[in-house]
Amino acid sequence: MTTTLVKGQNGPLNAATVEITVDLATAGDLSALLVTDNGKVRTDADFVFFNQPNGPGVSLQAGAGIGTLAISLGAVPADISQVRAVITLDNGTFGAVAPPVARVSGGGQPLYEYRIDGLSSESIVIALEVYRRGGDWKVRAVGQGYAGGFAALVTDHGVSVDDAPAPAAPPPPPVRNSPPPSYSRQPSAPPAQQAPPQNHPPQQPQQNYPPQQPAAPNYPPQQPPPAAYPPPQQPAPNQQPAYNQQPGYAAPAPSSPPEVSLTKNRPVSLSKGQRVSLKKDGGVALTNIQMGLGWDPVVVKKMFGSRGADIDLDASAVMYADTQLADVAYYGQLTSKDGSIRHLGDNLTGEGEGDDEVVTVDLTRVPMHVNAIIFIVTSYQGQTFEQLQNAFCRLVDQTTNVELARYTLAGGMAYTGVVMAKVFREDGTWKLQAIGEGITAKHPGEAVPQLQRFLSNDFMK
Secondary structure (H helix, E strand, C coil): CCEEECCCCEEEECCCEEEEEEECCCCEEEEEEEECCCCCCCCHHHEEECCECEECCEEEECCCCCCEEEEEHHHCCCCCCEEEEEEEECCCCHHHCCCCEEEEEECCEEEEEEECCCCCCCCEEEEEEEEEECCEEEEEEEEEEECCCHHHHHHHCCCCCCCCCCCCCCCCCCCCCCCCHHHCCCCCCCCCCCCCCCCCCCCCCCCCCCCCCCCCCCCCCCCCCHHHCCCCCCCCCCCCCHHHCCCCCCCCCCCCCCCECCCCCCCEEECCCCEEECECHHHCECCEEEEEEEEEECEEEECCEEEECCCCEEEEEEEEECCEEEEEEECCECECCCCCEEECCCCCCCCCCCCCEEEEEECCCCCCCCCEEEEEEEECCCCCHHHEEEEEEEEEECCCCEEEEEEECCCCCCCCEEEEEEEEEECCEEEEEEEEEEECCCCHHHHHHHCHHHCCCCCCC
C-alpha cells in the first residue's frame, strides 16, 4: 500500500534498500547530497549526480525518467544523518510544468508518494530526505525549492564549486507546432493523398515529365506555391549579402577550387565550393548515390561535468527545375513524388556515430526537367550551429557502399540552417558541389526562399 505524503510529513523505512524515483514532465536530473548533522557534506564525494553516480551507500542508476536513487541504508556512513534527493530542471522553472511526483519504494514494494506542489520560479527542489531518527531510518517530504541556481544549492551544502556558473539558459525553444502545419512532425495529408509511411513509402504514380506548365508542386501538403514565398532580399550595391554579415565569417572565395575526380580507393576530402563529377573509376557514371549527414552536439562544460544537449537537426533534399521548386524529400515526406529520392528517417537528437540522417538518390529516376538537388540541414528547435561540432556531409556509392567524398563543416556558425551541398546537371553529367553556407531556417519551408542564389553553378565565383 502506498502512503501519500504532504509537505513536512514523514514516515518510517523498514527496508534495507530504498529506491527513489521521480515523475517529471520535462527534462531534468536527479541527484543526492549526503550530509552530516550540520547540513553539510563531508567531501565532494558525498554529492551523487550524473557525472559521479556512486557515493557511500548511494547510487544513481539509469532507468525510466530521470533515473533512480538507490540507497543501501546499512552502507551509509555513520556520520551521515541525511540523504537529500534533489531534482534539477534543464531549462525553465517548476511553475511552468506539472508538479513532479517523488516515489519511494523498499524491498520491491511501493511505500510513499509525494506530489511536490507550490513551486513557481524555482528550477531546483529538495524533494525528499531519508534521515536517521535514533537507530531507525525515516523519509520526509521536503519540497524546498531553490531559485538561486544549482550553485547556490550545493554551496549551501558544502560542495566546492571551482568553475564559474554556466550561462543562463536560453528561452525555451518553440513548441513543435510553431512552424506551418505542414512541417509538424506528423503532417496531415491533404484530401485524396495519403502521407507515406516512415519505413515503406508507397509506390509512386506514373508521371509525365516534363509537365507542360509545371503547376506549383504539392510540397509540402497545404504549402503555398513557391511564388508565394517572398523573394530573397538583394544586397545593396557594394554590400555583402546578409549571410556574410556575422562577424568572423568571410565572404565566399572569389573563385572555386578545381574540380576533382572520384576514386573508391582514395575518398575525396572536399573544400568549400569544390566540385566533383559523379563518375567512378574509368568514367562510369554513378546511378545510385547516398548523401549522409551527421553532426554532434557541442559538449558544454558545466559546473559538475560535461554534457551535450540533444539538438534536433533535419536533412532535406530540395529539387529544382531551373529556378522552379519541384519537390522536397524531408521528415514530413520521406519519398519524392517521382520516387527518385528517399529520406531514410528522422533523427531527433544526433545521437550515435556516423550518419545521423541519410538521403538516397537514384539519378536514373530523377525527371529530366529537374536539374539541381540542394541538400540542406535545418535546426527544428532553433539552436544554431555554434552549438554543434563535426557537422559533415558525405557521398556514398550506394551500389558498393563505398564513401567517395566528404565535406566537413569547419567551425560553428550563428545560423539555424546550412546549405551543405548540391548535386546538379552540367553538360549532360551529374556533379556534386560542396557549399557550406549558413541560412536562417528551422525547416524546409523557411529555407526555400533563400536557396535561389545557390541554383547558379557559378554562385561561388
